[in-house]
Structures are given as C-alpha cells and as structure tokens.
Amino acid sequence: MKTTLIVVLALFGAVNCGHISSSGHSGGKGSSYSSSGLKTIAQGSAHQAHSAVASQHAAARQASYVAKSTLAQAASQAAATAQAALAGKRILLQNLEEQSSEAHQQLEAELGHLKLAQAATSAAASVAKLAAAQVSEVTSALNSAQGVAVHAEEAAQKAAAELASQIAMVSKAKARLQSIEHQLNTVLLEYAATQEAAEKAAAAAQEAQHNAAQAGQRAALELHQVAEKQGGGHGESSSYTEAKYIESHGHS
Numbered sequence: 001m002k003t004t005l006i007v008v009l010a011l012f013g014a015v016n017c018g019h020i021s022s023s024g025h026s027g028g029k030g031s032s033y034s035s036s037g038l039k040t041i042a043q044g045s046a047h048q049a050h051s052a053v054a055s056q057h058a059a060a061r062q063a064s065y066v067a068k069s070t071l072a073q074a075a076s077q078a079a080a081t082a083q084a085a086l087a088g089k090r091i092l093l094q095n096l097e098e099q100s101s102e103a104h105q106q107l108e109a110e111l112g113h114l115k116l117a118q119a120a121t122s123a124a125a126s127v128a129k130l131a132a133a134q135v136s137e138v139t140s141a142l143n144s145a146q147g148v149a150v151h152a153e154e155a156a157q158k159a160a161a162e163l164a165s166q167i168a169m170v171s172k173a174k175a176r177l178q179s180i181e182h183q184l185n186t187v188l189l190e191y192a193a194t195q196e197a198a199e200k201a202a203a204a205a206q207e208a209q210h211n212a213a214q215a216g217q218r219a220a221l222e223l224h225q226v227a228e229k230q231g232g233g234h235g236e237s238s239s240y241t242e243a244k245y246i247e248s249h250g251h252s
Helices: 003-030 035-230 233-251
Strands: none
Touching: none
C-alpha cells in the first residue's frame, strides 16, 4: 500500500511540474498559450486525477490483499513456529519428566545408601570407641609391663653382678682351698715324715736308755762284786752310791 501511495504522489508531482513548467515557459514568452490550452491541460489533469484515484483504489485493494496475504503467511509461519516451539517444549518437558523420575529414583537409592552408610558409620564409630578403650587398657597394661620389665631388668643386672661377684669369690675360695690343700698335703707329708723320724728317734732313745740301764746295772753289779771282794763296809756304801748314779744317768 505504501508503494501505491508513492506512485500516486509521483504522478501528481509530474503533473504539477509540467503545469509549472508550462506556466513558466508562457511567462517567459509573453502570452504563448491561449485559454483553450489551459482547458486542455485542466482536462488532462482531471483525467489523470481520475485515473490516479482509480489506480489508488485498485492499488489499495491490491495492497490490502498483499498485506493480508503477507500477514496470513506470517501468522501461519508464527503458528507453525509456535507449534514447533510447543513440540520442542513438549519433548523438553517429557525429557525433564523422565529426568525428574530418574532423579527421584536415584535420590531414593542414594537415601538408601545414605542410611546404610550412616549405619556403617555408627557401627564403625562404636568399634573405634571400643578399640580405643582396648588400646587404652593395652597401653596401661603395656606401661605397667614396661615398668615391671624395667625393674626385672634392673634386678637381673643386679643378680648378674652378684653372680659375677659370687663366681669371683668362689674362684678365689677355690684357689685359696687349692693353695691350702697343697700346703696341707705338703705339711701332712712333712708331718708324716717328721712323725716317722720322731718315732724312730723315740724308739732309738728308748733303746738307748734301755741299753744304758742294762749297762748301768751291769756296771753296778760289777762294782758291787768288786766291793764285796775288797771286803769293807765303807767301800760297799760307796759302790752302792756309784751304782745308783750310773743307773740314774743311764735312764736320763
């Protein structure tokens, strides 16, 4: 419709230009045109105006058809676009509904897993608490055992030191005993030899004394006999004294 209006305006513009040109041309030459010429121009202009009006109505009807047809096509396209958009939205909605259903199922499954995990965590916490208590007891027992072990080690070291000292003392006592036994054996041998010598000496002395006593008796007897032969009392007394002297010295 805008195109038709532009055509009409162009036609009127051309007519007006021709009229003005004719007027200007006639003004330039004095009075070239007559009144019949103006009439002709006016009639031609009127004809052109009627033609323009008729063209305008035809153009208006044509423009209206074109506009309506264009609008109808645009509406059809818009409707098709809307249907396509609706179909796309429907597909998207179905996908989202399927995803929502899957998400719900997955959520239920994850909630089930969560409950299991919570139960496992609670059980593990209980076991960990029990293990910690046991570790505490074991640690206390271990500390006590370590203390006992330390005392036992100290006692063992003292016992080892005492044992080593006792071994040294036993070794020293053995050495002393061996030395004393050696000395004792030596002294025993020497004592036996000395005893044997003393016994031999005593026996010899006893024999010598016995021999001396016998010799004294014989000497006394001989002196007595000699005195008797001489026949005197005084001589007899002197002989008896000499015999006693000899006997006593012989026993000593």
